[in-house]
Amino acid sequence: MKVTVVGAGNVGATCADVLAYREIANEVVLVDIKEGFAEGKALDIWQKSPINLYDTRTVGVTNDYSRTADSDIVVITSGLPRKPGMTRDDLISTNAGIVQSVTENVIQHSPNAIIIVVSNPLDVMTYAAHLTAKLPRSRVMGMAGILDTARYRAFLAEALNVSPKDIQAVLLGGHGDTMVPLPRYTTVGGIPVTELIDEETLNAIIERTKNGGGELVKLMGTSAWYAPGSAAAQMVEAIARDQKRIFPVCIKLEGEYGINGTYLGVPVVLGKNGVEKVIELQLNEDETELLRNSEKHVREVMEVLDSMTASKSN
Numbered sequence: 307m308k309v310t311v312v313g314a315g316n317v318g319a320t321c322a323d324v325l326a327y328r329e330i331a332n333e334v335v336l337v338d339i340k341e342g343f344a345e346g347k348a349l350d351i352w353q354k355s356p357i358n359l360y361d362t363r364t365v366g367v368t369n370d371y372s373r374t375a376d377s378d379i380v381v382i383t384s385g386l387p388r389k390p391g392m393t394r395d396d397l398i399s400t401n402a403g404i405v406q407s408v409t410e411n412v413i414q415h416s417p418n419a420i421i422i423v424v425s426n427p428l429d430v431m432t433y434a435a436h437l438t439a440k441l442p443r444s445r446v447m448g449m450a451g452i453l454d455t456a457r458y459r460a461f462l463a464e465a466l467n468v469s470p471k472d473i474q475a476v477l478l479g480g481h482g483d484t485m486v487p488l489p490r491y492t493t494v495g496g497i498p499v500t501e502l503i504d505e506e507t508l509n510a511i512i513e514r515t516k517n518g519g520g521e522l523v524k525l526m527g528t529s530a531w532y533a534p535g536s537a538a539a540q541m542v543e544a545i546a547r548d549q550k551r552i553f554p555v556c557i558k559l560e561g562e563y564g565i566n567g568t569y570l571g572v573p574v575v576l577g578k579n580g581v582e583k584v585i586e587l588q589l590n591e592d593e594t595e596l597l598r599n600s601e602k603h604v605r606e607v608m609e610v611l612d613s614m615t616a617s618k619s620n
């Protein structure tokens with residue numbers, strides 16, 4: 307199993323490190339545009355192997371896609387992270403060009419790869435990569451839902467003083483303030499969360515989850531990487547080991563939830579073929595309205611990308 311991670315910054319290097327020390331891939335190729343940066347990160351991860359006891363080979367290259375040839379899976383993390391005061395959508399003008407050119411290079415050398423996009427604004431960067439890659443939708447997806455549910459589960463574990471391992475949750479929608487956590491589908495050791503926590507505390511946790519990325523940007527001056535890098539690696543693992551795991555993943559909807567053509571997070575089955583199934587939940591009226599609202603927001607940002615593409619080709 308060969309995995310390429312494009313972007314050797316905070317998220318990309320963390321993802322490569324998890325892929326290596328958990329031996330999810332035999333070979334991890336890190337690519338960055340900054341001279342020597344990916345080489346240095348890959349060497350550092352390799353030098354950790356005798357300490358953490360793994361034999362995954364890690365290789366770093368500066369913009370040399372020939373070294374990525376025949377990758378099974380490619381994770382795209384290249385692009386700017388936001389700074390305090392910015393929204394994820396503010397990154398579109400810089401990151402769209404980066405994601406599109408990276409995807410072109412990736413596909414040229416690994417035409418059968420499965421692509422996992424991490425760069426923000428996530429849902430629209432997944433759209434950008436899918437447009438460029440021209441692969442079936444099952445092979446181009448975005449990582450956000452694992453991260454968002456992880457934040458939700460971590461906050462719940464803290465409030466309930468229980469292990470995060472015992473909290474199961476799913477959420478829908480775009481990766482942003484309009485994401486739709488689903489308390490009805492949240493359980494703690496099999497018990498519906500609503501039996502264990504009062505409504506006010508639960509609502510406060512949902513609000514904190516929606517602003518989870520922003521909370522960290524405010525604290526650190528840049529965005530998060532440990533949980534995002536690990537979340538992307540968990541998606542790689544599900545595909546590489548054909549685990550058939552169920553995760554919320556961003557994918558182009560084709561009629562599911564009554565939505566056509568928008569890229570949104572929904573629960574899917576992840577296995578060796580990428581997204582092997584989209585799971586449709588029965589939503590109530592309130593949940594449906596929240597999902598429509600999230601779709602509307604993502605649509606608007608997709609239209610910004612469309613107009614950027616149209617003005618470039620004129």
Ligand SMILES: NC(=O)c1ccc[n+]([C@@H]2O[C@H](COP(=O)([O-])OP(=O)(O)OC[C@H]3O[C@@H](n4cnc5c(N)ncnc54)[C@H](O)[C@@H]3O)[C@@H](O)[C@H]2O)c1
Pocket residue numbers: 312313314315316317318337338339340343383384385386387388397401404407408423424425426428449450453481528529530531534
């Ligand atoms: N989907 C999510 O849940 C999620 C979570 C965290 C971060 N992100 C996003 O991931 C992206 C990366 O975040 P980060 O914290 O790692 O940023 P970072 O600045 O630490 O790393 C980004 C790297 O991309 C590289 N890069 C830029 N253009 C490139 C190109 N054309 N080819 C190859 N490499 C290139 C840069 O040199 C840099 O090393 C950001 O857009 C951020 O918003 C998304």
Ligand SMILES: O=C(O)C[C@H](O)C(=O)O
Pocket residue numbers: 387388394426453481518519520522523529530534
């Ligand atoms: O918040 C960000 O800008 C990065 C990422 O989307 C996150 O949720 O951590």
